[in-house]
Amino acid sequence: MLSVIIPVYNEVQVLPVLLERLKASLETIGAYELVFVDDGSIDHTLQILTQHHQADSRIKIIELSRNFGHQAAITAGLEHAKGEFIAMMDSDLQDPPELLPEMLEILQQGRFDVVNGFRQNREEESFKRRFMTRLFHKIFSNISGLEEIENTGHFSMINREALNALLAMKEKTRYIPGLRHYIGFRQTQIEYSRQERLSGKSKMRFSALFRLALDAMFAFSRFPLKLCLWLGITGVFVFFLAGIHVLLSKFTGWAPVGWSSTMISIYFLGSIQLTFLGVLGEYIYRTYRESQNRPIYFIRKKYL
Ligand code: UDP
Ligand code: MG
DSSP: OEEEEEEESSOTTTHHHHHHHHHHHHTTSOSEEEEEEEOSOSSTHHHHHHHHHHHOTTEEEEEESSOOOHHHHHHHHHHHOOSSEEEEOOSSSSSOGGGHHHHHHHHHTTSOSEEEEEESOOTTSOHHHHHHHHHHHHHHHHHHOOOOOTTEEEEEEEEHHHHHHHHHOOOSSOOHHHHHHHTOSSEEEEEEOOOOOSSSOOSSOHHHHHHHHHHHHHHHOOHHHHHHHHHHHHHHHHHHHHHHHHHHHHHTTOOOOOHHHHHHHHHHHHHHHHHHHHHHHHHHHHHHHHHHTOOSOOEEEEEO
């Protein structure tokens, strides 16, 4: 059986077309389930879904108790998938459901465990978003040691073994494309052109994307800590030289009043220290969050 995980957040406008296209694409696949995760929608998303659920038992709904975010919603869906093969995709038809049978076929041949949708284009996104995404992925692939995942987003299909690996990682701060890459297994990709959102605006606010980028960087590398260390070492070196200069000036009797140099060093050291503290704070915050061990999401009701 194939399980398709679809997080939805205020998507009334796209649901009818989505369901239609999903059903049409999956017609040839006998056994499947569509696991919709309602991520605290405040429009009629849930009502529409429950209507479809009553008419077709292959449509299942996990209703979360509030909006927990894209990553948490996908996680909820993954944990409830019953299928041997599991796909995840966005609800807004940026990921074409027509590709699912092809992905399934690749996995069924048994040579691969993970098929990632590889987007050929990003033209549908705003310039600012494209620029920031590029920047993030440039930094991320450099510091995390995970190669290019720039053009593989969430759209993908994995088998049960890969899913078990993915779910074995219990961390609360989740960046699923990174985790999916991290598990290894035999991965391949299938190219597709990403469409414009069928309707409505992106549900990911800029702040949410920024947070996701930070989460990914802190979760997959210790680069921020290393940066501190390098800055610190550089600082020590520079001020060692400066110290020698000061001493020499003193002994050669040429001691300037030195207000500017004092101020500059205070600013410089002060800002390095503040940066350090901020970075350490991020780690402490994340460690604290993990140690609280709160569930990633709460379920209000399941329609299975
Ligand atoms: N989504 C969600 N919770 C959120 C934000 C988004 O479940 O807090 C869902 C949304 O309904 C969509 C998918 O996640 O199915 C991707 O969201 P969106 O298309 O808005 O993001 P983008 O494509 O701009 O990254
Ligand atoms: Mg989208």
